[in-house]
Amino acid sequence: xxxxxxxxxxxxxxxxxxxxxxxxxxxxxxxxxxxxxxxxxxxxxxxxxxxxxxxxxxxxxxxxxxxxxxxxxxxxxxxxxxxxxxxxxxxxxxxxxxxxxxxxxxxxxxxxxxxxxxxxxxxxxxxxxxxxxxxxxxxxxxxxxxxxxxxxxxxxxxxxxxxxxxxxxxxxxxxxxxxxxxxxxxxxxxxxxxxxxxxxxxxxxxxxxxxxxxxxxxxxxxxxxxxxxxxxxxxxxxxxxxxxx
Amino acid sequence: xxxxxxxxxxxxxxxxxxxxxxxxxxxxxxxxxxxxxxxxxxxxxxxxxxxxxxxxxxxxxxxxxxxxxxxxxxxxxxxxxxxxxxxxxxxxxxxxxxxxxxxxxxxxxxxxxxxxxxxxxxxxxxxxxxxxxxxxxxxxxxxxxxxxxxxxxxxxxxxxxxxxxxxxxxxxxxxxxxxxxxxxxxxxxxxxxxxxxxxxxxxxxxxxxxxxxxxxxxxxxxxxxxxxxxxxxxxxxxxxxxxxx
Numbered sequence: 484x485x486x487x488x489x490x491x492x493x494x495x496x497x498x499x500x501x502x503x504x505x506x507x508x509x510x511x512x513x514x515x516x517x518x519x520x521x522x523x524x525x526x527x528x529x530x531x532x533x534x535x536x537x538x539x540x541x542x543x544x545x546x547x548x549x550x551x552x553x554x555x556x557x558x559x560x561x562x563x564x565x566x567x568x569x570x571x572x573x574x575x576x577x578x579x580x581x582x583x584x585x586x587x588x589x590x591x592x593x594x595x596x597x598x599x600x601x602x603x604x605x606x607x608x609x610x611x612x613x614x615x616x617x618x619x620x621x622x623x624x625x626x627x628x629x630x631x632x633x634x635x636x637x638x639x640x641x642x643x644x645x646x647x648x649x650x651x652x653x654x655x656x657x658x659x660x661x662x663x664x665x666x667x668x669x670x671x672x673x674x675x676x677x678x679x680x681x682x683x684x685x686x687x688x689x690x691x692x693x694x695x696x697x698x699x700x701x702x703x704x705x706x707x708x709x710x711x712x713x714x715x716x717x718x719x720x721x722x723x724x725x726x727x728x
Numbered sequence: 729x730x731x732x733x734x735x736x737x738x739x740x741x742x743x744x745x746x747x748x749x750x751x752x753x754x755x756x757x758x759x760x761x762x763x764x765x766x767x768x769x770x771x772x773x774x775x776x777x778x779x780x781x782x783x784x785x786x787x788x789x790x791x792x793x794x795x796x797x798x799x800x801x802x803x804x805x806x807x808x809x810x811x812x813x814x815x816x817x818x819x820x821x822x823x824x825x826x827x828x829x830x831x832x833x834x835x836x837x838x839x840x841x842x843x844x845x846x847x848x849x850x851x852x853x854x855x856x857x858x859x860x861x862x863x864x865x866x867x868x869x870x871x872x873x874x875x876x877x878x879x880x881x882x883x884x885x886x887x888x889x890x891x892x893x894x895x896x897x898x899x900x901x902x903x904x905x906x907x908x909x910x911x912x913x914x915x916x917x918x919x920x921x922x923x924x925x926x927x928x929x930x931x932x933x934x935x936x937x938x939x940x941x942x943x944x945x946x947x948x949x950x951x952x953x954x955x956x957x958x959x960x961x962x963x964x965x966x967x968x969x970x971x972x973x
Contacts, residue, residue, distance in 0.1 A: 596919045641949045645932065673935040674841045680928040687890065687925050690918040691948055695959055700949040703933075704886045705942050714940055 496520040496556025498549050498575070499563025501532045504587060507633025508560060508625065509533075513542040514636060515663035520545055522552025553578040558585065558656070559619075565590035565601065565608050572615040583653040584619040585660075586612045586678070589626055589685040597690045600683040609647070609678035620653035622646060623678035626685045628667065629698035639666025642700025646670065647677040655718030662712075669715060670703050741765040741801025743794050743820070744808025746777045749832060752878025753805060753870065754778075758787040759881060760908035765790055767797025798823040803830065803901070804864075810835035810846065810853050817860040828898040829864040830905075831857045831923070834871055834930040842935045845928040854892070854923035865898035867891060868923035871930045873912065874943035884911030887945025891915065892922040900963030907957075914960060915948050 495512050497505045500521040509519045521536075521544055523529035529546030537544060553559055553575045563571060565588050572579075586609035590601040605611040609623035624646040632640045644661035646669055648654040658669030672681060684701070691699050740757050742750045745766040754764045766781075766789055768774035774791030782789060798804055798820045808816060810833050817824075831854035835846040850856040854868035869891040877885045889906035891914055893899040903914030917926060929946070936944050 596921065599921060600925065670936065671939055672932050673939070676841065676844060677932055677935065680845065680925070680932050683925045684929055684932075687917050687922055687929075688948075690922065691915065691951070694916055694918070695951055695955060697950050697952075697955075699951055702947040702949050703936055704945040704947050706936070706940055706944055707942075710940060710942075 493517045493557045494520065494555055495558050495560060496522055496552035497560045497562050498522045498552055498571070499561065499567060500552070501528055502562060502564070503630035503634065504625075504628075505560075505562040506532060506536050507628070507630045508562065508587070509544050510536060510542070510636060511633050511640075511664045512660070513544045515660070518543040520547050520552040520555050522547055522549040524549060526551070549575060550578055556582065558583045558660075560585045560587060560625075561612060562587050564588070565603075568608060568611060569615065572612060576616050576618075579616055579619050581618040581620065583650075583656060584612060584616060584621045585625065585657055586621060586623050587625045588612075589682050591686055591689065597693065598686040600686050603679075606676060607678035607682050609675060609682070613675060620648070620650040621675060622648040622650070622653050622657045623675060623681055624657050624661065626681050627688055627701050628664075629692075629700060631698050632666075632700075633664075640664055640700065641666045643668045643670045643703050643706075645672035645681050647672045647675050647681060649675045651718050655715065658715045658718065668708070668711065670706065670711065671715060671718065738762045738802045739765065739800055740803050740805065741767055741797035742805045742807050743767045743797055743816070744806070744812060745797070746773055747807065747809070748875035748879065749870075749873075750805075750807040751777060751781050752873070752875045753807065753832070754789050755781060755787070755881060756878050756885070756909045757905070758789045760905070763788040765792050765797040765800050767792055767794040769794060771796070794820060795823055801827065803828045803905075805830045805832055805870075806857060807832050809833070810848075813853060813856060814860065817857060821861050821863075824861055824864050826863040826865065828895075828901060829857060829861060829866045830870065830902055831866060831868050832870045833857075834927050836931055836934065842938065843931040845931050848924075851921060852923035852927050854920055854927070858920060865893070865895040866920060867893040867895070867898050867902045868920060868926055869902050869906065871926050872933055872946050873909075874937075874945060876943050877911075877945075878909075885909055885945065886911045886947075888913045888915045888948050888951075890917035890926050892917045892920050892926060894920045896963050900960065903960045903963065913953070913956065915951065915956065916960060916963065
């Protein structure tokens with residue numbers, strides 16, 4: 484993958500991809516030209532979800548088991564519920580190896596006051612993934628993209644995608660992936676430890692959605708697009724090659 | 729205050745108001761028609777800052793000691809550094825009483841990786857303030873308004889002001905105050921426990937500012953203004969009277 488640029492098609496594996504976030508990302512990433520392996524514990528369920536998702540559209544999305552999605556992918560997305568992450572990842576660590584891993588998981592609870600962020604011993608779901616996948620290049624991103632909007636290709640997603648990672652090349656690649664979804668803009672949100680703030684902010688957005696009955700996203704204001712693209716391009720995938728091992 | 733509406737002028741006390749955030753808020757709240765008591769431990773310093781801030785403009789801003797700002801205000805803003813809050817508030821609790829208190833404090837640290845949120849035993853600076861001021865109606869807000877923009881009345885501040893509180897009337901009032909600053913929009917961000925997410929998100933914004941060399945704010949996308957105003961108006965100050973004691 485080190486030699487490819489994002490002009491090329493990537494194979495993207497979505498682990499636990501049968502939920503709303505997984506379906507929406509599968510559709511958008513396939514529309515952006517990538518080949519998607521939508522994974523589930525149950526490969527038959529994954530195949531059924533893909534058939535439903537495509538509605539006869541001719542897009543390169545395939546429903547497979549999670550191990551096949553992990554093994555066949557250039558970039559792995561984690562989109563299962565937080566409760567499953569610590570159980571599922573250790574068994575897939577060997578297949579994931581040193582790939583780029585995009586953790587989209589929001590560790591949220593819900594009580595009479597609404598949504599809130601769960602306590603995660605490692606600080607965030609993404610930092611937990613990094614602990615469980617010590618060789619992987621972990622990136623936290625896509626927390627604030629509304630599943631309902633992702634799933635409807637007629638609509639723009641209208642959110643900035645805040646991307647946090649300690650791996651500059653992996654971050655650069657995910658910033659570019661974000662830019663390939665109409666209405667999304669990739670924004671460098673800093674080191675992986677900022678994942679805690681990104682995941683927790685989803686509780687704010689979910690509460691706003693309920694209160695105002697919308698599918699909100701968030702925009703960083705005063706961030707001009709030319710400057711954004713120029714500074715993001717310094718990270719990767721060019722940065723990948725410069726800073727990589 | 730219960731009988732006033734925001735059409736009326738409020739007396740607003742800014743405790744620890746001599747820093748950039750305090751100066752900026754003093755200017756904008758005075759321009760919105762309120763009377764501002766800019767407080768400091770050192771009343772002479774406060775008076776000097778006010779003279780500098782006004783640059784000869786005829787605005788109702790007065791530099792005073794923190795106790796006078798607390799005693800004379802209808803609404804009290806906390807704008808001192810986080811490190812000072814636990815020392816300063818207990819001595820002012822009697823003067824603050826059951827007033828609306830707007831905590832703007834961001835408990836941030838900075839190391840080689842950039843800004844990060846400090847651990848606060850109570851969860852957030854605003855929840856710490858609520859613990860130290862048990863009678864006050866504590867609201868967390870204005871964390872993401874760039875001081876540089878607040879301080880320049882020629883520019884719009886261009887941020888949504890996310891407002892969290894367990895007191896619906898106090899929240900409604902602060903949402904209206906936010907709407908009175910050009911470029912700001914008040915958005916109900918839920919109960920006071922969300923303050924942790926609002927304060928922590930400032931670390932994301934500060935990092936983005938440094939990385940992209942901007943004065944960023946944040947916008948909740950897909951939140952239409954008519955709906956926002958209508959739903960905010962249900963909270964207060966009308967809501968103040970309906971839900972109040």
